[in-house]
Amino acid sequence: MTQIKEATSDQYTPTKADKFSFGLWTVGNQGRDPFGEVVRPELQSTYIVKKLSELGAWGVNLHDNDLVPFDATPQKRDQIVRDFKQALNDYGMVVPEATTDLFRHPVFKDGAFTSVDPSVRSFALQKTMRSIDLGVELGAPIYVFWGGREGVDAEASKNPVDAIKRMRDAINFLSEYVLDNGYQLRFALEPKPNEPRSDTYFPTIGHMLAFIATLDHPEMVGVNPEVAHEHMLGLNFVHGVAQALEAGKLFHIDLNDQKGPRYDQDLRFGSENIKSLFFLVKLLEEQGYTGPRHFDAHAYRTEDEQGVWDFATGCMRTYNIFKEKARRFNADPEIQALLQEINSGDSVHAALFSGGYSKAAANQIKAIDFQPDMLARRGYKYEKLDQLTIELLLGTR
Ligand code: GLT
Ligand code: MN
Ligand code: MN
Secondary structure (H helix, E strand, O other): OOOOOOOOOOOOOHHHHHHHEEEEHHOOOOEEOOOOOOOOOOOOHHHHHHHHHHHHOOOEEEEHHHHHOOOHHHHHHHHHHHHHHHHHOOOOEOOOOEEEOOOOOOOHOOOOOOOOOHHHHHHHHHHHHHHHHHHHOOOEEEEEEEEEOOOOOOOOHHHHHHHHHHHHHHHHHHHHHHHOOOOOEEEEOOOOOOOOOEEEOOOOOHHHHHHHHHOOHHHEEEEOOEEHEEEEEEOOOOHHHHHHHHOEEEEOOOEOOOOOOOOOOOOOOOOHHHHHHHHHHHHHHOOOOOEEEEEEEOOOOOOOHHHHHHHHHHHHHHHHHHHHHHHHHHOOOOHHHHHHHHHHHHHHHHHHHOOOOHHHHHHHHHOOOHHHHHHHHOOOHHHHHHHHHOOOHOOOO
């Protein structure tokens, strides 16, 4: 039996109060990729619960089939669920989020809710309702929908407008199912632009937010944005998350990292885009996001089991380090003085339309003799501000 090293104990050591969670599929990832087979043995779900708890995590998430095999008998299912609940209880862990595997089985090769085949679409609903029952049984308050196969390879195969309507019908149906059963469950839709399909419907946070507004129960539905998925498109993840937060729609978040626009890498949180992820943590902490901090990532394929726990510990520690850096950013007198200077200006002009539109305000603004050439001479001091940010992140202040 190899000795598993525990996290070192310092101010960044994760605790349950940090609300860190991992999917069974993340630390359980065995390193299979399109070019190579598994490199690590399977870990039992109950063992994952124990290990994550010891490392300081608070929650464990799952797809139905991460826990219960696709072809399990009802008896087998009940036994597995009983053992898992016992482990949650023994190690003080919760299930903050559950979801359905609608992508692994070949039946879903042309999609689930947006498949052209009505039998597949109905089967996807059946599988999801059963999986919702499982999630509720495990106490999950959030239910994620990642449409892994909801897309096309051959554009000619589907009318994209029909696909959008089919997706809406499915989410509406499932919202009613939740209400009908009196479940306390909210949905979080997870966008991704492509992979495994060459094009996936609803590719970004923005597409999802627009779609949610068209649902029968928009109040039940929010987003589950993932760092890597927006970075695959070269988008600013912090801005996307800010828009979701501002709309009251950030129900869950998938934290990981990614080396620019390419295939989905699901790297250890904060291992690549240090500045951007610092601002992400700063945003989440300052905007009062109270949901789970979920790491949807996995260890490098080079790692053995110890490497998996090093990876998990790394995700959580880096989050806490960014959190401390955000505190220092806000407490840094030079940075704060500069920010105050940058954000000040003519107080009369600042107040001009703070009360919203009125004819008087419109006429007042139209009558002002602005001096655009003079205003344009201003230097904004962002070089200085950004350098101070970099020095803070590099540990010199
Ligand atoms: C899969 C995907 C993730 C989703 C998971 C939830 S499954 O690993 O790559 O982004 O969040 O379905
Ligand atoms: Mn994800
Ligand atoms: Mn991903």
